[in-house]
Amino acid sequence: MTWGLSDEETTTSTGPEVDIDEYGVRSTVLDNFDERMWHVIEAVMSVHATLFIDGIESCFGLIIEGPSGAGKSTALRPFEGVNSQFYRSDDVTPASFVSHDASRDEDELSQDDLLPRIKHKTLLNPEMANWFGGDWGVRKEKMARLVRVMDGQGFTSDSGTHGRRGYEGDYRFNFIGATTPLKQKDWEMMGHTGNRFMFIEMPSSDNREEVYRDIIFSEREYGQKVNEITQSVQNFLTDLWNDNRGANGVKWAATPREEVGEGLIYLSRLILHARAPLGETSEPEAPGRVTDMVKNIARGHALLHGRDHVTTDDLDICARIALSTVPKKRRCLLRELLQLGPSGRMRTREVQNRLNVAHETATDRMKTLDSLGVARQYNETVQGGQAEFIELDSEFAWPENLAFPDQ
Template sequence: MPSEENGEAQAVLTHDEYQKELLENKNYLIEVIEKEFPNRSFAVTAALSVKAQQMIFGITQVFTMILMGNPSSYKSTILEIVSVLPHCYVSDAFTPKSFVSHSANSKKNELGKVDLLPRIRHQTLITSELAPLFSGNPDQLLEYFGMLTRILDGRGFQSDSGVHGRRGYTGDFSFMWLGAVVEIPHRVWKLLGNLGAKMYFLRLPNDTDSTTEKKRKIKQILKDESYTKKVESAKTAITRFWNVIEKNPQLNEGKIIWDKERDDDSTINKIIDLAIVLAKLRGTIPTWFTSNPDSGGTNYNYETPIIEQPNRASNALYNLARGHAVLCGRNYITDDDLAVVVAVTLSSASRDRVELFKRLLDCNGKQNTEQFMESAKVSRSTALKEMKSLVILELVDMYDEQLETKPVKTIKLKDEYHWFLSLEFKKYMREFDATLNPENSKLSQKENLEKNTLSNTLDEHFEDTPSTDLPTGGIA
């Protein structure tokens, strides 16, 4: 275990001394997290990569990362562990209206004391339960996310009401935001696609243990030390690690000056590729149903898709990579920072879309209708709708392919996305999949995939009636 600080003034560490102490404490943190909360060290690292962005000079863009996972998947535990660090603001319950209040129960000159926005300025906001934010009725969702669209720009927020008139703040009101939710409803993914890339997500591991393995683990938990002791142990380890982060010899008035000349250019290009694909995976396609019986299962007319520009997402994912680099003692990015970016990218669009994309990659970027029906266990009608959606989002080309007995529709990944077929990307993808489906499960990889992806949701996703959840409609 790394030695304790003695509370005396510490001499500035040399680069080599800092790297040694940083690595020791980072390894110790991972060891403690894996011992107390198995398979959660990656999520803790991702959360720290968000928080570390506040130490980089020039970053004023808000980065929001929301942990997604089943109940009892340690989402709140991870956030509680991180919350022990300095400059964290914990709020267990809030609404977007609390950022700038217009409460009729308070005088206008008193509202500044209750506004949330100035209190989280340059802090890390931690909210362990965001289900109310994502589960409102359509009108509430539009109102809430309309407000968040502006707030997450980091440039303040002003609003008007009939009670207090105009109130709000302008200027630099950037912050980082870590939250948790069980799952994002389908209608919210559509709304996020319309509003742009201002929220990012990270999926936590699924419980794929056999019944015997579950019983063994529960029995071990009952024998182990208390949950409180486990959390305190993790808090101690993360505090020690962060104390070393704050000793970084590159700090200048509390900020790290970034050396963009040393950024790996190939890694930056891959981050841009990830942002472009994420924008398309989050795109919405307004549709309406047609009753043409001869359409071959594609009884939908499509309007122009709504696809966000990838500029903002590129910058956000680049900042996430920079945050991870800080945890590694660098002020420049390398390909070692890509794993967390890939994981967040693959978590930040609807599960249906992501799994559809991954199935295409598993077929080396080419798949016909028959293959899709077999792999996804869906009808021909649903297969054609899904394949058509990727065409409209400009991820693939579609053409007729002649098989031995009949012609079939075939989709092929566009050439500009060739990196996603590389061994490098598939390695990152498989590593993230491994964190979602731990290796100790007695279910096979195929069974895990079928359990958690399209097999149970795809047909429901494309019902033969248009969606009326939100005014925009469409495929998410």
């Protein structure tokens, strides 16, 4: 299927235009759960839909990050069972993609290899704990192997037992994982290995009273709620897949309007600076990959709504993912500054109160954002002596036409 040439000039689709709004997916999710669940499901579907776009070579990785019990696994359950589009594995390891098990012959190894089984699908890994286990060297090696596989051009390796084994060509897939909040070392490790992941935050519900009452007084069992969402999501995704002729079925030629493009550039720049590794040996991330990923999220979201072009409506999910992709220790203060705007500033005491942290921690986080270049930390004479302030760099002022994501 060939999509439009521009936002104003488009060709007509050869089939029915499948629009998620007509399937009531969002309302079904909200009837059974809450906005937190919808934001994650929407993000997963947007990433999955990038498989339809012809010409993308690299795989897309999205990690759902949230505390235990937040509902991360529940958010992934509606996608299980759409076997032509998704593949679930609870224990993915670097060796899973191309096996060299000495106890197996070549035919058996071919059956074991994960890579051909996930080609042009979205891999679901509900528990990524094993990727972040072990010492620094082990974790770095694991992530480096995964990043290499996610180039999308297959993977080959050699061993003394089986020699050269692997696959070459178009082996693009998407990776959706879930994990509890990462430690700063894990963020640094991912930055050092060539980051191919973005994040969507799934915090715990703020309204505990509502959670208690829903569990006690709800007339539907938890499993019934999940089943309703599953049916709605799977009906939509089945039709969406067919409408777009599956993987690589959409030849995208549209370019966004100026205001939309500027929004995508802003979010890409924000991610690039705010998640940058710090340290003498750290190298800044090149802008190409991040920008491409942000653009593809927007395009995937547009496809969910039966559109062949990106609009400002597609920027909301990009903004939510962009902020989630900033390490948590930086994210909280950054969110506060972004909402204040370039004319706003905070003293150290106010940072302490808003983040509920000690003075030393507040100062450290202010210093980090200053080092990243997204904010400026400085001292100023006030009544009674010197006070330390932080304010957002004007380059990163939140665009007026872009809604700020709630938590």
